[in-house]
Amino acid sequence: MSKEKMNAAEIVELLSQQVAVSKKLSDDFLKALLATIEEALVSQDSVKINGLGTFKLQWNEPRKSVDVNTGAEIVIDGYHKVVFTPDAELKELANEPYAHLQPVLLDDGEEATEKASEETADADQMPLKFFNEQASEIKDILSEINALNDKQEDKTQDAAIEVTATQSSEPATPEVPLEIETPLEMIVSEEAEEKPEEKPDAKSEVVEKEIVESSEVEVIETPEEVAAVIVGKEADPVVEESSAMAPEVSVEEPQVKVKETQKAESRKRRVQEVDEFHPESLGKSSVTRAPGRKLDFLFVGIMLGGLLVYILIDFDVFSSVKKHIDSNRFRNEIVQVPESQFVIPEEIPADTLLTDTTVLQQDTVAQEVVAKPAEPVDELQVLFDQPRVYKEFIATEKVIQGSRLTRISERHYGVKEFWVYIFEANRDLLNSPDDIAVGMQLKIPKLNPKLADADNPRCMEYALKLHDEYVKRR
């Protein structure tokens, strides 16, 4: 788009060509046109040209500004400005190249996709993070357990060796280990299950792996150590073992399941390793107990932890139950007290709640008590219900300009609400409260002090009720 500045002379030329008039005329025309528009604008008029648009004056308010050079505050005077509003026709023409474009609603689609991509990126990294965290945690725990085991191992080694003696004779019967294979698997799986419970987010796969790894590591580490120690003992004839067997078994029984699981594990190990190291099965069996015991400690530890949690929960449950019971007892006490009190005014329905003996005592009391408060209630109600006859009058009031029934009532009874009774007494004159007219002689009735008791809320209530009745009727 080449921007070329067309001046009036060029336009005049074009115009004279197009309309086929002299240049002078078209020049004059253009000048006259512009002059006319100018004049109209100066006289604060708007000028509309069909097919082009409207010229208008716009007042720009004076405003404060800052001198760019000096930084001093200056006030820019208000001024008029010519504003040109193009016709719809011209507007469309101007926007023709972009007419096909429409505003596009940018709903959250873009943002959502962006976020989604970010999330997926995160999700890709997250599992790795989790795995790493979990792995390190598990390693820590295992190392702690190992440390514990190492301490205890020294103490238990002697005993362990004895146990191996008893158990080493068993592999002679091949059926037993086959049967007991399952428990170990169960234990392992249990551990695998219990581990993730400690860290809810943990992936069981990782845990299992870790356990397997750690156990393998232990297997690798310990056998040589223990084997070295044990080999010496293993040199002893099998006879010793068989003789040792009898007392050992009896000792085993009272001891905890720990040994049972030990057995099971050791047997499994043996089954695995017997194939490879048949002649050395004795030594191996004793050697393989080390990892098994470690697993046992793990298992026992978990069991103890579970027991602790169970006890804690138990304690919680018991305390809550106790609270519940206590609160129930307390409530019962509360409930019992008011019953005996409320029974008195409530008369007969309360009797059903009471035991026979108390009914006899309280029935009489209740009836006496009930009778008295009931009386004034009824009396008032009777007063309200019976048609009021006004025979005595304390005064007559002449209605003057500005008189109101409420004001008259206020003057005579002290309360404006009782105007209804004045109205009732003058029903012969007044058909509705609005009928009051200047010059009327209104009779002011003497009211029953019980009925018109300004201190009694019920009386006021009744008066207001009458008020509503009369006001609505008109």
Add this chain to the structure above:
Amino acid sequence: MKHKGLVAAVASKLNQPESEVDRMLEATVEILKSQMVAGNMVSFQGFGSFEFKRKEERLSVHPATQVRTLIPPKQVVNFRQSTTLKMKLKDILRHE
């Protein structure tokens, strides 16, 4: 002042029939349009200039609903008053 009033005023100044002035005015408007469509700027000395201006596309956010809308670019007619006209208008009594 409406179109007819303008035509009448110009006609009386030029001593020309209104029909002729109307024809010329129409032609002038057409020339103006065609020049602007061609991308030219038409300026009348002492009055002002007409021009098409392109407004770039922009992102508008509805302040209440926070709905973001992409407003496409558009072209508008721009009239710029000349300084002489502005000076003449200064003589007008202040608004209110």
